[in-house]
Amino acid sequence: xxxxxxxIIFIPFCGEEQESLRNQLASxxxxxxxxxxxxxxxxxxxxxxxxxxxxQNANCYVIILFPQYAPLIDKEISLAKYQYQEIKKAQLLNxxxxxxxxxxxxxxxxxxxxxxxxxxxxxxxxxxxxxIFSNALSPILLxxxxxxxxxxxxxxxxxxxxxxxxxxxxxxxxxxANEIIEMLSDIVPVENLNIIQDCDMDYTELCKQQISxxxxxxxxxxxxxxxxxxxAQQVWKKVGGAASHTPILLIGDEDPDTNKDKKFKAPKVIxxxxxxxxxxxxxxxxxxxxxxxxS
Numbered sequence: 001x002x003x004x005x006x007x008i009i010f011i012p013f014c015g016e017e018q019e020s021l022r023n024q025l026a027s028x029x030x031x032x033x034x035x036x037x038x039x040x041x042x043x044x045x046x047x048x049x050x051x052x053x054x055x056q057n058a059n060c061y062v063i064i065l066f067p068q069y070a071p072l073i074d075k076e077i078s079l080a081k082y083q084y085q086e087i088k089k090a091q092l093l094n095x096x097x098x099x100x101x102x103x104x105x106x107x108x109x110x111x112x113x114x115x116x117x118x119x120x121x122x123x124x125x126x127x128x129x130x131x132i133f134s135n136a137l138s139p140i141l142l143x144x145x146x147x148x149x150x151x152x153x154x155x156x157x158x159x160x161x162x163x164x165x166x167x168x169x170x171x172x173x174x175x176x177a178n179e180i181i182e183m184l185s186d187i188v189p190v191e192n193l194n195i196i197q198d199c200d201m202d203y204t205e206l207c208k209q210q211i212s213x214x215x216x217x218x219x220x221x222x223x224x225x226x227x228x229x230x231x232a233q234q235v236w237k238k239v240g241g242a243a244s245h246t247p248i249l250l251i252g253d254e255d256p257d258t259n260k261d262k263k264f265k266a267p268k269v270i271x272x273x274x275x276x277x278x279x280x281x282x283x284x285x286x287x288x289x290x291x292x293x294x295s
Contacts, residue, residue: 007034007150010058012083013043013051015071021104022064025139032143043071043079051086060098060150061087062142063123067107069116081119091130098149099131102142158206163191165287166214168207168235170195170224176253176276177220183280188287195231203231208238211246215294216287220279222253225262232264242267249286251279 009029014022019041026036037054063084073082091097101123109117127133132149136142165184169177171194184190191210195203211217219235221228232250239246247268252259253276263271274282
């Protein structure tokens with residue numbers, strides 16, 4: 001759920017031609033226990049007076065892109081574009097609010113007003129954080145998109161320690177990893193994480209937090225290359241990719257032979273395949289390179 005006990009969804013006022021689809025969406029959202037404002041979709045002389053208050057009170061906004069640019073506020077701007085501008089202003093005051101832009105299948109670009117196409121392109125080119133563009137086929141599917149966007153995962157904080165080397169391995173390589181750790185621990189502080197398969201723990205989040213307190217992250221594999229490469233990619237993205245302050249060493253044993261091409265090339269990633277007996281030495285060499293680069 002979002003921060004509010006009840007999510008308030010603002011769906012802009014619209015013209016008569018557009019009321020049916022807007023009302024269908026509003027009905028589905030209400031059945032999903034969300035509050036929809038404004039209650040009445042039809043735009044009249046009083047709508048502008050209540051627009052600001054309703055926009056400010058919402059924590060999610062749904063922009064429906066219809067084929068028509070009308071109705072107009074004046075000769076230069078449509079009602080939809082005016083409300084979009086007000087929504088963007090409101091989001092500046094409430095950065096956690098969400099914007100969902102929906103281009104429903106009923107909006108055929110071939111039959112859309114030229115001015116509306118320009119407005120659609122303007123929105124497409126200005127997608128920002130906490131804003132999604134959806135081509136959902138129905139109000140029900142769009143409501144699922146909105147619910148997913150509004151769900152806020154509770155952040156979990158792990159008990160992590162500052163260390164020099166953070167070594168990550170899969171449980172299938174546990175014995176070999178323990179030998180490496182034993183050799184390294186005699187000369188440099190090491191924190192170890194053994195990934196247990198089919199465990200509910202958020203390992204990528206744990207790695208993110210521990211890597212932030214480590215000088216070098218090491219992902220080791222021997223029999224688990226099919227796990228190691230995608231996991232390294234996930235962790236690399238989680239820690240900020242090229243912007244990460246901690247390099248990642250992805251290192252595999254050259255036995256079995258199938259490991260020889262298992263490498264991941266990316267900024268701040270060192271990817272090596274070496275003989276098993278040389279792996280502790282290679283980790284120490286890469287660690288020394290990191291310390292030297294920072295000095």
